[in-house]
Amino acid sequence: MSSPPAVDGSRDPIFACSGEMAERCARFDWASTPLGEPSTWPASMRAVVGMVLRSRFPMTVTWGDEFVMVYNDGYIPTLGAKHPGALGSSLPHQFAEIWDEIGPRQRAVLAGGESESDEDVPFVLERGSGPEETFYTFCWSHVSLDGQAPGPGGVLTVLTERTGEVVGARRLALLNALAMRTAESTDPDEALERTMHVLAEAGDDLVHGSYYSAGATGRLTRGPGFDTTTRDDSEQARDGARRLVETCWTTGEMTEERWDSGYGVALPVRASGRRVGVLFLGLHPLRPLDGAHRQWLGLVGDQVSQVVGTAASRADEQARVEALAQLDAAKSEFLSTVSHELRTPLTLLLGPLDDALADAEPTLSSVQVASMHQSAHRLLRLVNGLLDAAQRDVEPRPARIEPVAVSALTRDLVLPFEVAALRGGLTLTTTVDEVGVLSLDAARWESIVINLTANAVKYTPSGWVEVELDADGEHLRFVVRDSGIGISQADQSRIFDRFQRIETDTSVSVEGTGLGLAVVAESVRALGGTIEVDSAPGEGSVFTVRLPRLVAAPSEETEQRSTIAAEVLARDVTAPDAGEGSAEAMPDDGRPRVLVVDDNEGIRGRVAGVLADLGSTVTARDGIEALEILTDLQVDLVVTDMTMPRLNGLGLISRLRADPQHSGVPVIALSARAGTDAATSALAAGADDYVTKPFTSEELLARCRSTLELTRLRTEHAATAARAAMLAEFSHDLQTPMSVVMSALEMLSLPGVDDDARADAVVRARDRMVVLDRLVRQFLDGSRIAAGLPLLAVTASVDLHDLVRRALLDQRGVVVDPEESGPVRVLCDPRRTEQILRTLAVRARDGGDGPVGVRWTTSAPGADGVDVEVYAAGSRQPSQAPAQHNDLDLLVSGAAAAAQGGTLSLGSTPQHDTRFVLRLTEAD
């Protein structure tokens, strides 16, 4: 608008003010209108016109029956292209498009009726760019004729245009609705459907729309859409829409086009920064495409991008969570099964050892040793299976159908039970027919034979057990009969479910997990067979397994599998010499690379030979040569001797740990059996593990494998790695005592070993078996917790002092504080409590940096609790409540405390920064 012209003093006083309209009015030919010259206008009209022209608020006054218009500057935008032609013209003519709506009310006001006012009223106005949706708040007032001239008087209109506010609020509401109503979507398709529903409700702004998604190849496919009209698209619009969408997809920019039917707009849709599709929208023809409109459409595009992106990442996340949950469920099921399986051979191993130890001069018969071998080998197979699973990070291994000499294998498997039955005063008869070499999954067969036989022995307090294997043409039949406690008809249906035990008076004292028969059922199913039970309480039970008999051709592997002795004897390997001292010989075949460092040529060769099973090996004669090789070769594992010329093992380990390029490489130290100090200092220097000489090939291989495995796990994705590592560590923990047991047994089976050495081997094996047993129980408890089941506890009244002493016997440096800890008897499960105390002592020692103390106090008189504190000064790790601790042992300890009615808490005091409190019940 031009600047207001100066006011001319000769004008009619009513026009003597500033402003475009005052100027126009002053010059206007009023005589050509029904109003005549302004000097003849009624006084009231003159007064109102003077006021209107001076007002800064949009106003118009219309006069007489013909509604002749006089308006001010503020009213010009409402007229748009009708200005300035509207001055002195009639309102019904100028606003013909809405006169039907407003005419009657205007006439009523003109006739002297009440004022009319309204807010945010929609009018479709024609202001020069086609019909347009507008909103006004207005007030119409009657202006009366003052008697100077006859006539109907006038109508004063005061108004404010509200289009911006009303449309703005509506658009904002749509953006909100988009965000709210799509917020929950976890499925991108569903999110888009919902988006289209919301957009369809914005019929005043958008008349139709479609989403085009880009496939993997970038090809656009039309997805969900909406249409609020019953339009029939013109060809122009259809072609235009296609063109717009394509242009938008190529340029990544908002693209628009105007057709006869209105505007079309295409908006790019992005998720995670990538273009994933195009949203096409047909705009309402009454809404001009101005700056605010474009800005809003941009926001709609952003919001849809957000919806699609969030739903896609939610879907990903959900899929991940589901996969993890499945993995977890599968894994804990697998873990509990394996832990259960570990227990049977362990028990079978412990029995004869216990017997032998009870003698003044412990010895074992050859049958006992053979039976123990069998159990120990089964244990080893199970542990290796665990490692395997950790490696693959999935649950059960796939079926491995191989030729199996079933009769020999079955005899081997039952042998340890014959020894155990003998000890328990049971008669166990085995009748195994020769059934031939069959195609079978041997591990599955083992679990069937072992679990059924173990149960028969377990649930037969006295009497007999019969194990039978025979075959007719097509079937293999395995029957285990016992004269034991039997199973009621009602219970027979549930004994094959996981964790289902029958707690009768007789069976409650028998330890079990409720997994054995579930494992059997699963194996029978996997082998395509059936299992039946026939039993009555007090009369014993008969379990019959029938499997299809698939005859296989015998192979070398079968023969090896069936004879334990062959396995034991085939252990020592004569090693081929691998790539001595040079990096060139290393193939890059994706297998682990192992550097073997030893100054003794024989050992170097043997180690390299054994490890050739594991990966490619390179050897060095001492630390210096090893470092030279490592300057241009990255290896996955270093196996090093400790005593060597030039640079010894310790020196090598320290240099590796200080070198950023090799600081992460795992190192296994080879140390002499005599010098445990060497092993300790190797670990202190940063070795990951050590193997004492002499070692069996199997032991070395297992250690290297688990070390490599742990290293690999450490570098893998954290969440999965944590679980897998737990498994690997568990099997690794099992391996150390296992290897001691194995070497003791190996020694026992050799001729010419003197009695002292035999006795010593039995003691060593027994000690380690106890450790193994403890580990497996702990792990099994962990599995029960993972399966959401409470732990079981058998409580008795025991002297706390005795219990603490027994528990901490082998924990060096733990001090029992006798002053404060008086004699007291507690009601607890002694085995579990001992285990909890051992765990806490280790934790306190690791957590604090002072000596570990134990003391107990009875709680306030009247209460019956005894608080056993395990504490250490100083604190190395931030304290965490045991219940939230991830570690299996603390988790199990917490649950074990709860199982016997106690609690376990972690507190800290100024003096004792690491302090666990185990609350037990005082016995009467």
Ligand code: ADP
């Ligand atoms: P558990 O570890 O408890 O032995 P199983 O799954 O092997 O778990 O067996 C489930 C239940 O079936 C046992 O708790 C026991 O009550 C019953 N059972 C299994 N075998 C026999 C048997 N030979 N005689 C009597 N009861 C048995």
